[in-house]
Amino acid sequence: MRRALLLLAILFTYVVMIWGGMVRSTDSGLACPSWPLCYGDFSLPKDLSARMEMGHRTVSGLAGLFVFLSTVAVWRNIGGPAKLTTGIALLFTLSAALTGMKMIKSEAPHLKYVEHMLLESFHIYESMIILGALVVTYRLLYKKEGESYIPIWVYVPALVTIMTGVLVRYTGSGEACGHEWPTCAGYLVPPMDDWKVALQFTHRNLAYITWLMFLAYLLRFRDKLALFAFLLINVQFVFAVSMVLSGFFLPLVFLDTASGFFLFAFLTYHVRVRL
Numbered sequence: 001m002r003r004a005l006l007l008l009a010i011l012f013t014y015v016v017m018i019w020g021g022m023v024r025s026t027d028s029g030l031a032c033p034s035w036p037l038c039y040g041d042f043s044l045p046k047d048l049s050a051r052m053e054m055g056h057r058t059v060s061g062l063a064g065l066f067v068f069l070s071t072v073a074v075w076r077n078i079g080g081p082a083k084l085t086t087g088i089a090l091l092f093t094l095s096a097a098l099t100g101m102k103m104i105k106s107e108a109p110h111l112k113y114v115e116h117m118l119l120e121s122f123h124i125y126e127s128m129i130i131l132g133a134l135v136v137t138y139r140l141l142y143k144k145e146g147e148s149y150i151p152i153w154v155y156v157p158a159l160v161t162i163m164t165g166v167l168v169r170y171t172g173s174g175e176a177c178g179h180e181w182p183t184c185a186g187y188l189v190p191p192m193d194d195w196k197v198a199l200q201f202t203h204r205n206l207a208y209i210t211w212l213m214f215l216a217y218l219l220r221f222r223d224k225l226a227l228f229a230f231l232l233i234n235v236q237f238v239f240a241v242s243m244v245l246s247g248f249f250l251p252l253v254f255l256d257t258a259s260g261f262f263l264f265a266f267l268t269y270h271v272r273v274r275l
């Protein structure tokens, strides 16, 4: 029961994150005039954007419920670090709900001001903390001893790349380099006077460093886990480059988000942390 609840919490949190990405890509963030209910009651909105946003809120509510139930299940029967990690997941679920409300009240999805961009990015980081804390809980309770692991020097560059990717998206810097790759705004190394170009160029370069780390990891470990991780990073590259070259074709934006956060959960499950 506890295992099933934890898996549901992980699954729903992940779905919330990609659904949130779709809300952003379709500019549906402000489609519902009130909060928490779209029109103040339970009626199904007619407008597609409002349905998208209402759907996002519903899935977030379910994710919150599963996080709460898994926390109760862990706290009642198990002690130790799992108590702390579920506590963190629950705390950030509450704070993410408050941030979501603040975003809508301040019309942050228009991304007009830097504070709004940071608020939106912070909201995604909150979701990453929830997903990460749940995955670590699962790992603490159910990962078998002796399974292979991913070294921290592979995890850290990937995490930084994912975090800068979130910033690229939520500062509206996605199109700063134009629809081109490997060039950015017409250059292999673009002028950095526009901070949005500089941000995306940094994200791209971090991605190259990450790819090299995954290659080094594969060559050194030569096991199934290293091969699968290398495959995942290449899939992420293919989605990212196709998204840019296609001029941000929605299904590719969706796949980029979905694979980015899957990669995050996968790496967090397998990373080796020596204390």
Ligand code: HEM
Binding pocket: 021, 124, 158, 161, 162, 163, 164, 165, 166, 168, 169, 170, 172, 173, 174, 175, 181, 200, 203, 204, 206, 207, 208, 210, 211, 233, 236, 237, 240, 241, 244, 253, 256, 257, 260, 261, 263
């Ligand atoms: C290690 C490989 C990479 C990882 C792990 C990664 C990860 C991410 C993540 C997690 C996001 C945010 C998605 C979201 O919040 O919905 C993102 C956004 C983005 N990434 Fe990457 N990325 C990688 C490689 C690349 C490459 C090679 C490019 C350039 C071709 C690129 C261009 C972008 C752009 C333009 C966005 C913003 C998308 C938007 O505005 O909708 N990424 N990335």
